[in-house]
Amino acid sequence: MPLGSFPNTRLRRNRRDAWTRALTAENVLAPSNLIWPIFICEGENRRVPVDTMPGQIRVSVDLVAEHVAEAVALGIPAVALFPYTPAEQRDPEGTRALDENNLICSAARALKAAHPTLGVIGDVALDTYTDHGHDGVLRDGYVHNEDTVAILCEMAVTMAKAGVDVIAPSDMMDGRIGAIRAALDAQGLIHTKIMSYAAKYASGFYSPFRDAVGSLGQLIGDKKTYQMDPANSDEALREVALDIQEGADMVMVKPGLPYLDIVHRVRTTFGVPTYAYQVSGEYSMIMAAVERGWLDHDRAMMEALMAFKRAGCNGILTYFAVKAARLLKNG
Template sequence: MFPEHRMRRLRSGKIKDLVRETSLSVNDLIYPVFVNETINEPEEVSSMPGVFNLPVDMVADDAKEAADLGIPAMILFGIPEHKDEKGSSAWGDEDVVQQAIREIKNELGKDMLVITDVCLCEYTSHGHCGMVDFDTEEIMNDPTLPLLGKTAVSHVKAGADMVAPSGMMDGMISAIRSELDNNNFHNTPIMSYAAKYSSAFYGPFRDAAGSGCCFGDRSTHQMDPANSDEALMETALDIEEGADIIMVKPALPYLDIIYRLKTEFQMPTAAYNVSGEYSMLKAAAQNGWLDEKQVMHESLMSIKRAGADMIITYFAKEMAQMLK
């Protein structure tokens, strides 16, 4: 009871630091990178200020900048020169992501953890995450699974430390785990996009990756934004199939999902602070409506506070500089 209890006593100076419940560290950050086989110079993504598509021969330099800031991990997204209905540029030994992995590992070795996104949407001519029956416009689940397994194995053969399946195909974790194990990659972990929602916040990413759909949308395989119990079931299935890290995507509109999954499963939990979340803060800051550094820090802190152990964010370099 007031005046005996004065909450403000602990809100000043070094006392405030001592009692802080949540901390944000550079070790919590994963840096997403777009590597593009069709360009020779960096190209800024028009809807993502400060984010660039990089040519293969420049990705290692960018990774070194991130490593020098203390960022421990990056996740690669590839834009190939050739796209077809099967996404066959996803799994070749000399395809764009495989080249990028080798470039980074040759430069940095163990100083940078390389994670790869495993999905077909960046590689297919139709922009969907799997094989398509064009007569019915169905994104086909089971025929897609072997292709995801083949892609994951090719990434690890090239030197990837971890794979991150994002296609939301039923059974994808089991299929990838089996293929990795069959190729003696028993110790390669899987970070599953376990609760990935069919969200409007992905728009700028699709500009960057050239992965817009030529018909329909992704609502038949990505989750309904209205559902939270479903996220528990999706995640439980992925854990049973062999996921080592679970992920929620997007992050800020789904803080309740991050909290529920972390509370329920007590698993290493990632959150993806997606392109739309990044771009709206950048736009507001550019208009002078918000203090960019403050809202960046507050947003990422809220994701950590909700239960995320690691955060994929386009703010990674800026946040690392601020923390440093």
């Protein structure tokens, strides 16, 4: 069906003025669309720069409430917590993950006490606790699915009891969403939400994150036996469908910008709350180009975030959350 022709139709008319550009914008980005991933470390009064992620820090539990205060004031609805676990606290089974006083649980309690309306998302996987760097436990050199899921269920319950609002399994084990949902419900934690890393790819964009959580150099082998092949798209829909069926309240695609086709397919196919993670490698690439004067920080940041909205994201996990929210609040 024809939608007009030149010269009667001039698409530039609606681009001429700022007010018409605003009125005809198809997507709008707001602070309420942003989730800020933050890194927690041991000790007191500590703010430790992450060398591979310019502008990002690890912060000790005693400072975490202060650390997120601006994010709360800007209207960012949630933060996602990740622990920096030093080598001496790691072991093959990731036992630190089950300690009710570990960094995530302690930070969750501190945040809920200081900012009760802030959503707290807790990463459920063992890679930040194991000495081999895998998301699960190894049995004869292979990540064992059922043994890992059993630990993840206990981990999820421990986190939820500490105040974590959203359990976010990032491990990519089969069947873990249903098992975690059952474990939470059995403890009366029926209001605890699950944000599934439903389509998480075996990506080369994760290295700065591994540095931030102390896993860089720890990984034995690779994660291709459980994370998805970057060549696959239809398989992502199968993963998402299974997780929804098992009880996921929200689903996530990870990484972000290289996988916006997956985000779009998930959102249009299922119509469920859909999120994407602008991962550490994406963040650090932009920041490295900014530091060299090759990109304008604000323009590159906002354009990338709008791409997530255009693809269909309800929300974006991004290390740019606070900087982007400042810009949005200032118009």
